[in-house]
Amino acid sequence: MPKVLISRHLGADAMALIAENTFQIVIWPEDRTADRAWLLENASGCQGILVTLNDKVDEELLSKAGPSLKAVSTMSVGYEHVRIQELASRSIKLGYTPDVLTDAVADVAIMLALMAARNAAYGLSIVQSGGWPNVGWAPFGFCGPQLGPGPTTKSFTAGFLGFGRISQATLRRLIPFGVTHAVYTDSGRGRRTEDEDTAFVEQYAAFGQLKQLKWVSLDELAAESDVVFLLAPGGESTRHIISTPFLQKMKKTAILVNPGRGTLVDSDALADALDKGWLYAAGLDVIEGEPNVTTEHPLVKSPRATVLPHIGSATTETRAAMADLAARNLVAGVLGEPLPVEYMMH
Ligand code: GLV
Ligand code: GLV
Known part of the structure; x- marks a missing residue:
């Protein structure tokens, strides 16, 4: 059963969408940014990782995840927290959430x-x-x-x-x-x-x-x-x-x-x-x-x-759409299907 690592609960609808699949879902249990140590400890062997812009997706995290990792999905349009080149060199896909926000x-x-x-x-x-x-x-x-x-x-x-x-x-x-x-x-x-x-x-x-x-x-x-x-x-x-x-x-x-x-x-x-x-x-x-x-x-x-405290995308409708898209990107990535919205690296 593919393992997915989720750094933040993204609301019932998005979570239900992920839970429809036979995945082993490992999710940070608290309503705050996941501890880095927790992410590193739980990354081993996962096929998909879902993060927010608070989580660094770098060489260290990717190495902990290992070669099973197929896709990273971020609930953001920005990708400054993601080491794009590290993903590219490992052929890991990146899903993100432009347009809806x-x-x-x-x-x-x-x-x-x-x-x-x-x-x-x-x-x-x-x-x-x-x-x-x-x-x-x-x-x-x-x-x-x-x-x-x-x-x-x-x-x-x-x-x-x-x-x-x-x-x-x-x-x-x-x-x-x-x-x-x-x-x-x-x-x-x-x-x-x-x-x-x-x-x-x-x-x-x-x-x-x-x-x-x-x-x-x-x-x-x-x-x-x-x-x-x-x-x-x-x-x-x-x-x-x-x-x-x-x-x-x-x-x-x-x-x-x-x-x-x-x-x-x-x-x-x-x-x-x-x-x-x-x-x-x-x-x-x-x-x-x-x-x-x-x-x-x-x-x-x-x-x-x-x-203001980084509220640009903070409308109820937009955040729900971002969570939905992030969840669908994660699922598609793990299933080996085209991501609904993939960041094209070049
Ligand atoms: C917000 O800053 C985002 O990148 O989605
Ligand atoms: C930039 O402004 C974007 O939406 O990517």
Whole structure:
């Protein structure tokens, strides 16, 4: 009977889907991230492993599992926690959960951009601490930059590090805000053509004022954008791509939004840049070193940073769809069938 290792209970429906098979199911019994030692102890001889982004899938875990392992399934679109090359060299398949979370994450990207620009967290803290009667309504109270051209300017540029599905969904949401230009840069994975960019603009022209979508360099992204969304994969090749040189080139009124991966940003450099006023504010759903982010963290302490605890995909519907897909990827992998959604390594 094939053994499967599951690092977290993913809800009754997903678990039932796995239990329909004659598998030996070994599941971490607690409702918190599995202890690493427990995973290593229980991996031996398994044919499938199901993880969340909290679990490192590395050489050590794969060696413990041994040659029986056919597939790893992660309940995430990101795969920074998975050593892709180690899987590839062992011909182990990787299942992941893109698409089903695109809209939920794009929603949070917009929420963070608005929260950061409009000082929403600060406003909430004033209300909750009983301070509203003191501050009242002031002509310039709580003011921040408008997300969009506003009444006095003609253009507004949205920038994207990475222009995959989530970035595209975020841009679609921004079109009714009046975005006129969109710029992006990416790692070259599936590089877009100018024709595709023109087609995107034409497709959505009727819903707003988007005139142009184009690839730019990282420096141009920093200099031209009024809001920058970080939606590139994490990992060594993108680590701290957003650091002092980038932040220094940003507009003073710009907003930086990170719904992607914490490692993209040098946290100390960002806290320093916010402090110096190189950009206006940051909205972060992820931070390097999460979840060990305390009130002592420079970005939590920064009055210009809005920090949320990695809730991008956290709608009931989306998480259920992710759990379902993760379960189906696991089952297919163990049965030697094509995975419903396989990460293609190259
Ligand atoms: C969330 O961050 C994911 O990768 O699914
Ligand atoms: C990226 O933005 C993705 O959905 O892969």
